[in-house]
Amino acid sequence: DHPSPKHSRTRRHLRTFTALTAGALSLASTSLPLTLPTAAAHAQTPPSATASGPVWPGPDGRPGATGRWITDPAGRTFIYHGENIVAKKAPYTPESIGFGDDDISFLKANGYNAVRLGIIWEAVEPQPGQYDEAYLDNIENTVRKLADAGLGTLLEVHQDAWSKRYGGEGAPDWASLDQGLPALPGGLIAAQFSPAVYQAVNNFFSDAPAADGVGIRTRFVNMWGHVSQRFATVPGVIGYSPINEPTPGWPFLLCQADLCPQPVVDRLISLNADVAKTVRQQDPRTTIWPMAYITTALGTHPQMGAPVDPNEVYPFNSYTIICNIGINLPGFICDPHQRLNAARSREYAEQWNIPYAMTEFGAIGSPGVLTTQSRIADDNRIGWFHWNYGGPDHTTSAPSPENQAMVKNPQLPPTGDNVNTDNLTNTVRAYPKSVSGTPLSWGTDQNKVFTARWNGQRVDGTGSFAPGATSVITVPPALYPNGYTATVTGGRVLSEPGAMDLVIAADGPGDVNVSIAPR
Known part of the structure; x- marks a missing residue:
C-alpha cells in the first residue's frame, strides 16, 4: 500500500524526532541502573484450590501477583500472549472497528489467551462527572465474549498525544487545558514536542480545574473508580492499567536522557497510587498495571519507585526508533536496543519482586522486529501483547495501519488475504500458558x-x-x-x-x- 499524506507527515516528524533524541538515547543507554531500596516480596495467600486443570478465567478466577509471577487461584503461573485492540476514533468501541465474534475465534484458534483492550477517557466521561454507561456496556459485552472464549482482558485507559484536540485520542476536550499554546501537527511523535500538549499534561498533573471547578486529575481518578466498580465481577478481567504511555510533558527530553526531574517522577507515582487506592475501594482482587513514562518505551529506566499496590504487575512497551520508521531492518540491528528495554524493565521488576510483561511491541510489519521481540520475551520468561490486532490507527509510526496489523481490516472476516500471515507467523510462538510449578x-x-x-x-x-x-x-x-x-x-x-x-x-x-x- 502507498502511504497516505498523513503517514508521510508522520515519517517526517519521526526523522525530526530521531535527530532530536539521538543524544538522549545515547545517554539513556549508557546510564547506570537505578539503585532502589529492597522491598519485601509481594505474595498472595496460598490458595486452597487443587491443581487439576486451568480454572481461569472465571468470576472467581482472578489472576494475581505472586513474587515475580502472575498466578491463578491454584498457584499455577500464567503467561499471556495477547493482542492490543484499541478503537482510536469515536465511538471508540471495538465493534466500531469491526472487532467481533469472528475475530475472537481467530485469536483463540491461533493460541492467544488475552487481549489488552483500550478504553478512552473521552468516551467514558464525555462531560465532567457524567459517565456513558452505554459505552461501558459495549466494552463489557466484548470482555464477556472474550472470557467465554477463554481469553482474558487487560483494561487500559489508552491515550496518544493526550487527546483528539492534538491529533491523538484520550482525554476529553474539557480536560485538554493548554492556555492557548501552539500545538504541533503530526500526531504521536509531534506531541512529544508540542507546547500545547506539554501544558495540557502539566495542568492534568497539577489538577487544574475544568469549567465546573473540579480538578481534571481528580476526575480521572474518580473515573477509574467508576470503571473498576463496573468490572469488579465481570469474568475474564485480568488487570487495570491506569494510563498508556503517559508523557512527562515539558521535561520530555530530560526524561529521555534518563535525567527526569524527581518532582516529575513523583507526580506519576502519585497518580498511579491514587488510581490504585480508588480501584481497591471497588475491586480488591484484580491486578493493577501502572505504566512508566513513554520514554521507557525507548530504553530509559522505569523510575517508578516502590509498587503502589501489593497486587501489581509492571507493564512496559518496547520500541526502537530506527526499527519503527517503516524501514525493514534485520533483527541484529534492532536487537541490542530492544534487549535494553527488556533489561531495564527486568531490573525494576526484580528489584521489587513483582511480575512484568511486555504490553506493546511491533507497530511495524518487520520480521526482524517481531521475531526478535517475541524471542526476548521468551528469554525473560514473560508474556506479551502485540501491537496491534488491526483497525484504523492514525497515530502509528508504521507505514500504514495494515502493515502493523494481524488482520488488515477487522470489518472483514479474518481469512485469506485479510490476514497478515507474515506478521502472524513471525510473532506467535509456543509458550507455557499455565505451569504447576x-x-x-x-x-x-x-x-x-x-x-x-x-x-x-x-x-x-x-x-x-x-x-x-x-x-x-x-x-x-x-x-x-x-x-x-x-x-x-x-x-x-x-x-x-x-x-x-x-x-x-x-x-x-x-x-x-x-x-x-x-x-
Missing part, C-alpha cells in the same frame, strides 16, 4: 524446535505441587502446519496428539523437560 526456561530456536523446563516448586515458596499436577503448553497451529511431535521427560502427555493445548502431568516435584518439533 516454577518455569525455568522456554524458547523456540531457528529450526522451530520449542523447549521448556520447569519444576514442581510453588512460586509462593509453600512447597511443591502433587504428582500428577498438570501444566499447559499452547502450540499455535500456524507454527506447525503439518503437526508436531512432543518429547517429555519427568511427566506424561494427557492431551490428544497434535492438540493446540499440550497438557502434561508431572511425575513429581522434579524437573519436567519438553521438546516440540515440527513433523
